[in-house]
Amino acid sequence: MIANDNKTKIEVKNLNLYYGVNQALFDITANLYENKITALIGPSGCGKSTFLRCINRMNDLIPIVKIDGQIIIDTKNIYDKDVDEVSVRKKIGMVFQQPNPFPKSIYDNVAYAPLKHGIVRKGKDCDALVEYSLIKSGLWNEVKDKLNQPGTSLSGGQQQRLCIARTIAIKPEVILMDEPTSALDPISTEKIEALMLELKQDYTIITVTHNMQQAARVADYTAFFHLGKLIEYDETETIFVNPHNKKTEDYITGRFG
Amino acid sequence: MLKPYEAKLQNIKDEISKIGVDVVDSLELSLRALEDKKIDDLKNVLITEKKLLLRSNEIDNIIVTTLALYSPEAKDLRQLVSYLKITNELVRTGSNAKDFAKMFKKSYSDDLNTSMILEYAIPLLRSALLSLQTSISILDETNGKHIEEKYHRVVVEESKTDDLYLMIEKNILKLISKNLDLSKEYFDILSALRRLEKIADRAVSIANLLHFAQVGGDIVQS
Amino acid sequence: MIRRKKQKINNNPFYDPNLKARHTSAKRFKKFTLTSLIFSIAFLGFFLFDIIGKGIPAFHVAYIQVDVTYNEKSLDDTRFAVDKKYRDVVSRAWLRDIPLLVKENPNFMNTTLTTWVLADDQVDQYLKGHNHKLKENEIAFVDELNAQGLIERKFNTIFFTNGDSKIPEYAGLFSAIVGSILTLIITMVVAFPIGVMTAIYLEEFAGDNKFTRFIEININNLAAIPAILFGLLGLAIFINLFGIPRSSPLVGGLTLALMTLPIIIVSSRAALRAVPDSIRQAGYGLGLNKIQVTKDHVLPLAFPGILTGSILGLAHAMGETAPLIIIGMIAFIPDAPSTVTQAATVMPAQLFTWAGMPEGMYIEKTAAGIMVLLTILISLNTIAIYLRKKFEVKW
Numbered sequence: 017m018i019a020n021d022n023k024t025k026i027e028v029k030n031l032n033l034y035y036g037v038n039q040a041l042f043d044i045t046a047n048l049y050e051n052k053i054t055a056l057i058g059p060s061g062c063g064k065s066t067f068l069r070c071i072n073r074m075n076d077l078i079p080i081v082k083i084d085g086q087i088i089i090d091t092k093n094i095y096d097k098d099v100d101e102v103s104v105r106k107k108i109g110m111v112f113q114q115p116n117p118f119p120k121s122i123y124d125n126v127a128y129a130p131l132k133h134g135i136v137r138k139g140k141d142c143d144a145l146v147e148y149s150l151i152k153s154g155l156w157n158e159v160k161d162k163l164n165q166p167g168t169s170l171s172g173g174q175q176q177r178l179c180i181a182r183t184i185a186i187k188p189e190v191i192l193m194d195e196p197t198s199a200l201d202p203i204s205t206e207k208i209e210a211l212m213l214e215l216k217q218d219y220t221i222i223t224v225t226h227n228m229q230q231a232a233r234v235a236d237y238t239a240f241f242h243l244g245k246l247i248e249y250d251e252t253e254t255i256f257v258n259p260h261n262k263k264t265e266d267y268i269t270g271r272f273g
Numbered sequence: 274m275l276k277p278y279e280a281k282l283q284n285i286k287d288e289i290s291k292i293g294v295d296v297v298d299s300l301e302l303s304l305r306a307l308e309d310k311k312i313d314d315l316k317n318v319l320i321t322e323k324k325l326l327l328r329s330n331e332i333d334n335i336i337v338t339t340l341a342l343y344s345p346e347a348k349d350l351r352q353l354v355s356y357l358k359i360t361n362e363l364v365r366t367g368s369n370a371k372d373f374a375k376m377f378k379k380s381y382s383d384d385l386n387t388s389m390i391l392e393y394a395i396p397l398l399r400s401a402l403l404s405l406q407t408s409i410s411i412l413d414e415t416n417g418k419h420i421e422e423k424y425h426r427v428v429v430e431e432s433k434t435d436d437l438y439l440m441i442e443k444n445i446l447k448l449i450s451k452n453l454d455l456s457k458e459y460f461d462i463l464s465a466l467r468r469l470e471k472i473a474d475r476a477v478s479i480a481n482l483l484h485f486a487q488v489g490g491d492i493v494q495s
Numbered sequence: 496m497i498r499r500k501k502q503k504i505n506n507n508p509f510y511d512p513n514l515k516a517r518h519t520s521a522k523r524f525k526k527f528t529l530t531s532l533i534f535s536i537a538f539l540g541f542f543l544f545d546i547i548g549k550g551i552p553a554f555h556v557a558y559i560q561v562d563v564t565y566n567e568k569s570l571d572d573t574r575f576a577v578d579k580k581y582r583d584v585v586s587r588a589w590l591r592d593i594p595l596l597v598k599e600n601p602n603f604m605n606t607t608l609t610t611w612v613l614a615d616d617q618v619d620q621y622l623k624g625h626n627h628k629l630k631e632n633e634i635a636f637v638d639e640l641n642a643q644g645l646i647e648r649k650f651n652t653i654f655f656t657n658g659d660s661k662i663p664e665y666a667g668l669f670s671a672i673v674g675s676i677l678t679l680i681i682t683m684v685v686a687f688p689i690g691v692m693t694a695i696y697l698e699e700f701a702g703d704n705k706f707t708r709f710i711e712i713n714i715n716n717l718a719a720i721p722a723i724l725f726g727l728l729g730l731a732i733f734i735n736l737f738g739i740p741r742s743s744p745l746v747g748g749l750t751l752a753l754m755t756l757p758i759i760i761v762s763s764r765a766a767l768r769a770v771p772d773s774i775r776q777a778g779y780g781l782g783l784n785k786i787q788v789t790k791d792h793v794l795p796l797a798f799p800g801i802l803t804g805s806i807l808g809l810a811h812a813m814g815e816t817a818p819l820i821i822i823g824m825i826a827f828i829p830d831a832p833s834t835v836t837q838a839a840t841v842m843p844a845q846l847f848t849w850a851g852m853p854e855g856m857y858i859e860k861t862a863a864g865i866m867v868l869l870t871i872l873i874s875l876n877t878i879a880i881y882l883r884k885k886f887e888v889k890w
Contacts, residue, residue: 077779079702102782110780116773118792128791129781179777186781210275232342233275256341 025050025190025220026071031085033066033075040066042245044085048237053212053221055235055252057228059267063244064224068192071222072108073101089190106133109183113195115175117167117182122159125167125178126150130185145185153181154211173204180211184219191215193223197230209234228268232256240264278343281335282352286412288332289356289363293409295320296367300402300472303374307395312381318374325367329360351489355482358492362482366405366475373468380461386448393441394466397434401469404430404476411483420487427480434473441466546869550862553654556664557614557622559585560645563593565603570594577612583633584640586613588665611647616663616856622646626855654863658829659845663856666849668864670831674744674824674839675813681748681835682755682812687805689752690759694801697760698767699789718757725754726821734822742823745835750818755808762804766797799886806879810872816843842868 026048033041041063048054056064066075073094075081086093094104118125126146127136136142146163150156155177159170167178176196183191193212197205212221212234225231231238232252239249240263248255248264259265266272299318306314336357339345345353377394381387404427414420445463449456478494485492561581563569569576573590589612597603614622618637621627629637640646657667693714701707729750733739739746770793778788819825825844832839840848842864849861 072780074776074779102784105780105782112773112776112780114773116771116777118774118777119796129783132783132787182777182781206275213276229344232344233278253338253342257338 020049022049022052024048025089026222027086027088029086029088031067031070031083031087033063033070034082035078036080036082040244041070044246046239046246046249048220048222050220051216051218052236053216053223053234054237054239055231056222056224056239056241057226057231057267058241058247059272060226061243062241064239064241065194067241068194068222068224071190072110072192073104074110076101106186107188108190108192109186109188111176111179111183111191111193111196114199115172115179117170117175117178119166119168121164122167122170122178123163126182126185129182130187133186135185135187149181149185152184152215153177154207154214155181171204173200173207176200176204176208177211180208180215184215188219190220190222193221195224195226198226205230240267242267275343278339278345281339281343282349285332285335285339285353285356288328288335289359290409290412292325292328292332292360292363292367293405293412295325296363296370297402297406297409299367299370299374300398300405303370303377304395304398304402307391307398310391312378315374315378318371320367320371322364322368322371325364329364332360333357348486348489352486355486355492358494359479359482362475362479366472366479369468369472369475373465373472376461376465376468380458380465382458384455385458385462389444389448390441390462393437393444394462394469397437397441397466397469400430400433400437401472401476404434404473405479408476408480408483411480411487414483414487417488420484424480424484427476431473431477434470438466438470546862546865548862549859550864550866552623552625553856553859553863554651555648556651556653557619558611558647558649559614559618559640560609560647561585561612562607563610563612564607565593565597566605570597580636584615584618584637586615586662586664588660588662589613611649613653613664614646616854619664620855622648623859625859654860658831659827659840659848660829661827663852663854663860666857666860668842668845668867670828671840671842671845671864672867673831674747674828675841677744677832677835677839678747678751678819678841679809679813681744682751683805683809685749685752686755686759686808690756690805690808691763691801693756694760694763694767695789695794698764699785699793714757714760718761721817722754722815723817723821725750726818728753729818729822740836740838742826742838742840743836744832744839746822747819747824747839747841748835750822751812751815754815754818755812758808758811759801759805762807763797763801766800766804767793769800770796799883802886803879803883806875806882810875810879813841813875814843814868814872816841816847819844820847842871 024047028044028046028048031041031044032039044067056068058064069075070083071087075083083095085095087095089104089107092099118128120128123146126149127142130136130145131138131142136145147156147160150159155174158174159165159178167175170178176199180191180196197208200208209230212223215221216236223231223235235252237249238252238255240247240255240259240261242263248259248261250260254260255264256268259268299320302318303315306312306317336353340350340353343349381390407423407427407430411420411423414423442463445459449459452459481493559581561577563576565576570593573593574582576590576593577585617627617629618633621629621634621637622641637646653665654667655672656669657665658670660666697707697711701710729746733746733749734741739749774792774796775788778792819841824840825848826838826840827848828838828840828845846861846864846868849857849864
């Protein structure tokens with residue numbers, strides 16, 4: 017473990033995951049820090065996305081998945097029997113690889129979930145929340161005059177920022193991002209990366225990326241996964257300049273994966 | 274460009290600039306001492322190779338980290354690589370400046386032909402100072418034409434130092450042959466002055482590297 | 496000559512000797528598919544040409560200008576309302592309606608009016624040049640009337656306002672149309688909600704286990720069962736077990752609902768499956784539960800597909816005859832039903848009945864009925880396409 021004065025937001029303890037009889041995650045233990053960007057890197061099929069989806073219990077939607085171990089967020093294990101998975105997902109938002117705005121207007125896209133959760137009522141409060149979320153995701157100026165247009169009328173990069181706004185609107189504490197820029201062009205990617213750096217002041221961000229350079233650019237901490245095991249987890253600078261584990265170094269230098 | 278990346282690049286440039294400025298300041302101090310004929314003031318040159326090395330190592334490590342994290346390309350890459358080499362040059366330059374001050378003060382005395390020495394030493398020092406100063410100023414230059422002009426000036430000043438040194442070398446050797454008992458002192462003065470000539474050489478090297486960083490081409494070390 | 500060809504080969508880096516054979520083979524294939532298309536269109540064209548040719552005459556009938564006497568004697572025995580020589584050339588059914596006409600217009604009493612009277616079906620057939628059973632003197636009489644301009648052809652509104660009749664010239668499609676509409680309303684009201692809800696359950700909520708797969712296989716098989724078996728099922732359950740009146744739109748609707756159900760389920764499932772999973776994932780990621788995701792996000796997107804499938808199912812049901820025959824909807828229905836429990840008939844069944852009648856006029860009425868049925872079916876399909884386009888939400 018790294019000695020530092022960071023506050024731990026998510027504590028993962030001995031997490032194992034099985035797809036039926038096949039084990040996909042082997043005894044993962046790590047502390048993810050508050051208001052930092054943690055990147056999960058590794059070759060395809062190494063389990064990083066699976067691990068990410070454990071944090072907000074999205075893997076519960078797949079019937080053959082079995083999980084044991086603990087993920088403790090704010091001193092409560094989210095896999096305890098008395099924790100409702102829906103409430104976990106309200107605190108921990110998710111942005112996906114393919115921008116997937118709802119086929120509704122831009123306004124409704126952002127407002128739908130908060131209204132359903134009862135965070136705001138329809139009317140001025142809701143308008144204010146939509147505006148706040150769109151400002152925070154850097155989209156407000158581009159869409160403020162066309163909130164009634166369908167969310168799907170935006171470009172790819174804008175759609176992804178809309179999905180981020182939608183996630184911010186439910187007032188989460190953690191934002192999970194599953195390869196958020198791999199479907200976007202370089203300019204949009206840069207905008208999203210700059211956005212991530214801003215967002216980390218208010219949220220804890222965990223992101224999966226298959227693009228190592230992206231992890232190097234934005235992440236404070238990087239975790240390297242290989243074949244379902246967590247090989248190395250350290251400050252990004254260490255991982256990219258002086259990795260301790262040979263497998264990590266081989267991956268970083270492009271010798272495999 | 275991401276903010277942390279921009280911040281790092283600016284930081285590296287500023288730190289290098291600071292080292293350069295410190296070396297230039299010490300040369301200016303030496304020049305004033307010689308011009309006012311207060312050779313004792315040379316003891317006020319406080320830079321040490323050790324301290325400069327410490328700072329240059331720090332900068333080098335930051336450059337390595339920046340290269341690892343941000344994968345710079347084109348001009349950014351050239352700049353960082355040239356800065357990596359310039360830190361070395363600057364440390365050596367600083368060491369040269371310190372050696373000059375120390376050795377000159379140590380061997381200077383009224384027994385020597387001070388008027389002749391100063392007649393050559395002062396312009397030599399001035400040229401060396403100017404070449405280094407102009408070289409360092411290319412760091413902040415973005416206009417290609419200005420860079421060419423400054424580079425040219427550096428080369429000109431460096432050739433001046435070459436000429437001046439040759440002349441004073443000839444004269445001092447003549448003086449040595451006439452006053453063999455003062456030969457050690459004269460040799461030491463010559464050694465000190467040689468340091469100034471080296472500083473000008475390094476200034477050209479630095480100017481070359483900065484030119485490469487800004488404009489491109491190949492690295493040419495002189 | 497040969498030398499020049501060889502030169503060409505040497506100069507052209509793109510020369511490929513196989514290409515000519517491939518291109519000819521491709522052209523042959525294209526010709527073959529085009530021929531098949533032309534063949535199909537030819538059959539269709541022949542069919543339409545035949546039907547329209549036979550059916551168009553049904554839309555206009557002959558009327559004869561006759562003096563009609565309204566008095567007590569004629570009301571008693573309506574044959575006396577017209578002159579003797581006209582009795583065989585005017586429609587008996589029209590004469591039969593005279594008392595009703597006088598009741599509505601009391602001022603007709605004891606008057607003789609010149610009116611356009613519907614001609615007898617044989618006269619009409621003769622005038623159209625078809626087979627007829629007129630006698631020699633009747634033919635001469637009709638020709639004379641025609642020469643005097645006392646015979647006119649008018650648009651056949653009777654076809655659309657009357658129910659079935661044993662008197663050919665009075666037979667119409669009205670009761671069949673009403674019967675069809677009532678039956679189909681029942682079908683839709685029963686089949687649509689049950690079908691869509693089943694599809695939603697199977698697609699969104701059911702687990703992936705043997706039981707679910709068993710249900711799926713059986714639903715798919717149901718879609719392929721011959722329709723007549725549904726008629727037997729309807730007979731056994733709805734008529735015998737539940738005691739619902741035979742030949743009523745209620746029974747017909749319920750039977751057709753059973754038949755349409757598998758089609759609606761299968762197409763609704765396909766529509767739901769076509770909704771990309773990313774929408775559901777996004778919903779779950781925001782902390783919504785299954786009902787919210789399904790109701791507010793998946794269903795609106797699947798709606799056009801569901802709607803299309805349902806309308807196509809409806810069109811299919813509209814043309815079904817076999818199951819309805821079993822439950823008795825080929826009875827003779829002169830009056831349109833006013834409730835769903837009265838005896839009724841549907842359009843295809845009516846046409847089936849007419850096709851078996853001996854009188855010549857029924858041939859053209861059957862063809863005309865086919866034209867009406869086809870028009871309605873094509874309109875339904877067009878509405879399905881239009882609605883699908885209108886509600887298509889692009890994502």
